Each structure stands twice: as structure tokens, then as C-alpha cells.
Amino acid sequence: MLSAIEAVLYTAGEAGIALGDLATTLGISSAAARQQLDVYAAALAGGDRGLTLRWSDDRVYLVTKPALADTVRRYFAGPPTQGLSQAALEVLAIIAYQQPITRVEIDDVRGVQSAGALTTLASRQLVKEAGRKDAPGRPILYATTPFFLDYFGLTSLSALPPIDSVSAPSDIDLFDQTTEPDWAQGENHDATTN
Structure with a gap:
């Protein structure tokens, strides 16, 4: 129990x-x-x-x-070069593409709690509070910071790759044999012409 x-x-x-x-x-x-x-x-x-x-x-x-408290404070004060967890990267991507956004909306997208990742991202100055949503409870809205752009080498948010141009691993059918890869077609072509 x-x-x-x-x-x-x-x-x-x-x-x-x-x-x-x-x-x-x-x-x-x-x-x-x-x-x-x-x-x-x-x-x-x-x-x-x-x-x-x-x-x-x-x-x-x-x-x-x-x-x-001092030990935890030192951890959160560490440099961003310590790397970000998968959860923090997921939350950061959601905020970057859908900002401003509330924690509950982030949780809905991920399907799990995001509070810890948000705390990490805020402590590393990659996200910030961007006001309050005009909704019951007036939840906090989160957005990326100028440091986020600098950290990822972006000049603006418009420099982010379009979401629809990236294939998610789940969208790729590894067992689709209806078409051959380009390299295989080239070999077959060479074999028939020689």
C-alpha cells in the first residue's frame, strides 16, 4: 500500500x-x-x-x-548545458508551437503531469509566465523566452520547422513493401540493363 x-x-x-x-x-x-x-x-x-x-x-x-532546500536550489541553478530530460523537451516543444499555453493544456497534450518539467524549464529560463488566461481560475500562461531562441540558435519562432513537415516515427510503416527504396530501384535497373 x-x-x-x-x-x-x-x-x-x-x-x-x-x-x-x-x-x-x-x-x-x-x-x-x-x-x-x-x-x-x-x-x-x-x-x-x-x-x-x-x-x-x-x-x-x-x-x-x-x-x-539549498541542495535543490543549487540543482535548479545549474547551467542549461546539463541537458534536458525527454519530458522537459516534450513540454518545451508544446510550448514553443502552441504558446501561450496553460499547464493543464500541456498536460492534455502529453497525457501526464508536466509540473516538474515546467519548473525545470522555468528555472533554466527557457520558458516564462506570459500572463493569465481569461478562464475560470485564471490559469498561468507559459511562453518561451528570448534565451530559448538563443539556446537553440533560432532568430525567431518563425524559424521553427513546420510541424506538418516532420514525420512522426508512428507515421512510418516499416513493413510497407509496396514501393522499393530508391537504392533498390537503381540496382534492379542496373541489373536489367547489363
Whole structure:
């Protein structure tokens, strides 16, 4: 049960999860979920772990321990040359092509939470807050920064390759044998003419 709780809290990210939603996800009562969270919190506190639980109203969050704030701050202050994860690159591409865009809209495109990747991209100054959407809750809009253009050697956003010109790997049929590749046609042609 504790590993399931950890997995759900990790996936929930910075949004956390309401106690009732966690209980429903785990298939247990809210009282049992709270009891399991207390056991999990004690396990985190008792060991040499970098995480802890934080409560806000009826929501629970998996967060880094305050004692490690300087270490985490140094990590996020690192140079962008450390590379970007696949998740961060996906989020960055979505923002670049659909900006300004909200985190929820990014999550909808990816099908998973993007909060961690957004934090990384913002800390590396590749994306920024670009206002608020005129919608319920006034969610934050994200856009790329001038540093993004410089980092990728672009003069403007119009220099991005058109999306429809790039074939996704899933669009390529590796087993399509209706046409031969150019090199094969050349060999066949040479064989018949000689």
C-alpha cells in the first residue's frame, strides 16, 4: 500500500491530491487512507530520506525536506548545458508551437503531469509566465523566452520547422513493401540493363 501511495503522490506532482481522491484511487476509505499516509510519513521521517509529506487543507503533497532546500536550489541553478530530460523537451516543444499555453493544456497534450518539467524549464529560463488566461481560475500562461531562441540558435519562432513537415516515427510503416527504396530501384535497373 505504501508503494502505491508513493506512486500516486509522485504522479500528482505539485498539484498534490485530495484525501478523498487518494482513497478512491486506492480503493479504501478516507480514514484508512489517512492512516496509511501517517505510516508513510513516519517512514519518510524515520529514514535517511529526502522527501516528506505536506498537508494543506485536505490535500497532501510529496515534497523535498526543507533541510535540503539549498541542495535543490543549487540543482535548479545549474547551467542549461546539463541537458534536458525527454519530458522537459516534450513540454518545451508544446510550448514553443502552441504558446501561450496553460499547464493543464500541456498536460492534455502529453497525457501526464508536466509540473516538474515546467519548473525545470522555468528555472533554466527557457520558458516564462506570459500572463493569465481569461478562464475560470485564471490559469498561468507559459511562453518561451528570448534565451530559448538563443539556446537553440533560432532568430525567431518563425524559424521553427513546420510541424506538418516532420514525420512522426508512428507515421512510418516499416513493413510497407509496396514501393522499393530508391537504392533498390537503381540496382534492379542496373541489373536489367547489363
